[in-house]
Structures are given as structure tokens and as C-alpha cells.
Amino acid sequence: MWQPNERYPDSAVRVLDQSFARYKLALASVERLYTGCRWSEGPVWFGDGRYLLWSDIPNNRILRWDDETGQVSAFRKPSNNANGNTRDRQGRLVTCEHDSRRVTRTEYDGSITVLADSYDGRKLNSPNDVVVTSDGSIWFTDPPFGILGYYEGHKDDSELEPAVYRIDGKSGKIAKVADDIPGPNGLAFSPDEKILYVVASRDAPNRTIRAYEVRSGGKLGKGKVLIDAAGGSPDGFRVDVDGNLWCGWGMGTPELDGVRVFSPSGQPIGHIDLPERCANVCFGGRYRNRLFMAASHGLYALYVNTQGVAGG
DSSP: OOOOOOSSSOTTEEESSGGGGGGOOTTOOOEEEEEOOSSEEEEEEETTTTEEEEEETTTTEEEEEETTTOOEEEEESSOSSEEEEEEOTTSOEEEEETTTTEEEEEOTTSOEEEEESEETTEEOOOOOOEEEOTTSOEEEEEOSGGGSSSSSSOOOOOOSOOEEEEEOTTTOOEEEEEOOOSSEEEEEEOTTSOEEEEEETTOSSSOEEEEEEEEGGGEEEEEEEEEEOTTOOOOOEEEBTTOOEEEEEOOSSGGGOEEEEEOTTSOEEEEEEOSSOEEEEEEETTTTOEEEEEESSEEEEEEOSSOBOTTO
16 A cells, blocks of 8 residues: 655655766655556646646546646546547647547547557557657657457457557658567657667567667667666656666566666666556656656556656
8 A cells, every 4th residue: 555755855755877867866765646547647737737648558548647736637538548638739638549549639629630540551559658859759669568459459460560650740750660569668868869769578588668868850779778677667757868778667566666866878876666567757846856657556646856858
């Protein structure tokens, strides 16, 4: 059972390397904002409305947490088993949907625009996670996880190999940028957008996070393994202004559940203990210094002494 830490500093925020000590606030602790989900994913912060959206995939809904009242309500149900969410540079919600096998944008009037549902004349698998770069381009991963059964989508045949795609911010044209990643999952960019990080969730013997040089025209150079999870289970993640990777983590043993933080060089420097596996995170709050963590059944938050990358 969840029990908040009533004393400062919070022992749930662990320093694995002294370089992480500067990011730990002595007077901040992990807060549980909500519980009651089946599988929480895809948190995204709306600062202009002071609320957070996140997906509860098996319950086929996107939930909304209000910062002013602490109330949680259904933002969208059904959600087509929505997974990853982000905002584009005009502030609109961009969503990966498992059941409909597409990436959508929610317009200001609430209408839905389909950004991608196929490539080369064949259906996408089940878009998983998404990020938007400063030029307006939309990058997303497309593993088959949502069509493997009926829990997070519906069972169906795969028509495309798992891949990472880019939707051009001006033309809207979709291009495949990487197809060498086993089970592409969470993705994020370095602060200067010169490196794309992608979780390889079907890599063996351990999950890995790979790093790709981003070249002109939205093309990628050859990837390399930056982080070997070694028993952990990276899923979704975000990057702070110093280039550190804040990764949803878990599986194996309870000591691994939570968020694992890595330096830009791939060294583990910190860990935030949660009572359940964390799937994905985002930075929010007025100064982008509040880390929101979508864990198995719930939503957690922690103020940290850094800021998330703008738009990340």
C-alpha cells in the first residue's frame, strides 16, 4: 500500500552518483496524484490550462488531472486505446492510438485530424510514443504491441516491420527513418535535437536505449547502444535541459520500480522509487520542474531541481 514519506529529504529519491545530488530537492517528496488505472502511459502537460493528460490504455480512456483542484476526470473515452501523447508547437494534442493504428491531432475545436495511419500503402502496426521537434516534425515509434491481443487494442496482422517514422512539419509527408530497432518504444531528443534516443524493448539479452545522430533533412545516422538496461525495463522517457534521460523503469524486482535517471553519456546517476513500475514521464508545472510519472495503476509527481526540455 502506498505510504507517502512524511520526512524530508525523501529517501525514495536516491543518489546513485554525486552528479545527481544537484537535482534532488531537500524539501520535495514523491506525491501520488491518482490511482485506479489498469496501465498508465503517455503523460503530457498543458500549462495554459494547468492540467495533465495521460492514457489508461486497457480502460480505453485519456484522463485529465487538474492542478488547481486535484480532481481527475475523463478527457476522452473511448480513446482508441491511446498510448503516447505530446503537444505540437501550436499547443495541440498529438496522440498515438493502438486500436485505430494511427497518429492523430486534436484541433482547438476538439475535432480529430489523422496525421498518419499507413506507410507505403500498408497499415501502421500500433503507434506507441511520439515527440515533436522545433521544426514541427512529428516523430513516432510503431511496434506491434497493440495488435498482439485484445488488452491494449485488438488482435490483427502486422503489415509493416517495426520502425520509427517522421512526419514532416511542413509537407505532412511521412518517412521511415529507422527499421533496425527491435521493438521500438519510447523516444526523445537531446536538448539540441542532434541526437535521437529510442528504447529497443525487444533487444536481447536486455532492453537498451539507442542513440542516433540526427542529420539534415530528418535522416538518422547509424545508431549505437547508449544504455544497457541490465534487468531493468525502460519504456518511455524525457530529457532535461542538461541532457539527462529520465526513464520509466521497472520489472524484475521492486527495487527497480520507478524512474531511473541517466547522464548524457549513459551513466546511471539517480533513481526515484515508486511502488509500481513506471511506464512514462513528462515535465510540467509552471517552470517545467515537476516530473509527472505514469506508473502501472497510478500517477505520481515530484519537484526536481532541473527543467524538462521545452516541447519535450
